[in-house]
Amino acid sequence: GAVVSQHPSWVICKSGTSVKIECRSLDFQATTMFWYRQFPKQSLMLMATSNEGSKATYEQGVEKDKFLINHASLTLSTLTVTSAHPEDSSFYICSAPGQGIWRNTIYFGEGSWLTVV
């Protein structure tokens, strides 16, 4: 079964509105999570590193005020796409590293499709 859960799987929103995507680690704690974006027929691009209890670290070229990341607990990180525009339509996927003997395993969520109309 899934060890990292994303919600929602699909979301359609109107241009100018904000959308929140959740990433949860199931049965393990994740002090760090990662958010990726994938446009159709392209690879995954790392957007930011979500750090529990502190500010996210954004990759170059990613607008931190547009993509708000909150990692308020050890099992939940949220990505909020603010003032969404059609060009933000994409597949967003999160990941979290395992713990203990699974330390070197990276678990991915199932992804969230965002369509901005």
Add this chain to the structure above:
Amino acid sequence: SQQGEEDPQALSIQEGENATMNCSYKTSINNLQWYRQNSGRGLVHLILIRSNEREKHSGRLRVTLDTSKKSSSLLITASRAADTASYFCATDEFDTDKLIFGTGTRLQVFP
């Protein structure tokens, strides 16, 4: 930032043939991983090879790693139509859990 380059970008073969995909990366790594992604779906982890390993097998998969050339290859033997998917290599930034993905290879296996 996206650091891995993969080739070919697309590959079409018949069932039973072997498929080889190559990945090149730019920085020092702890390990390199290969993932599979069906269209519009999440990632499936295939295999991890550590920087001190040169070759690894898992079922019909064979992965090689050449750290001197900063390259890796994924070989799928006796391909099946169900192997149709996109395949990505991913490297970790040294001492972090941050994965940087390659550009990917879209594999189409015809029955």
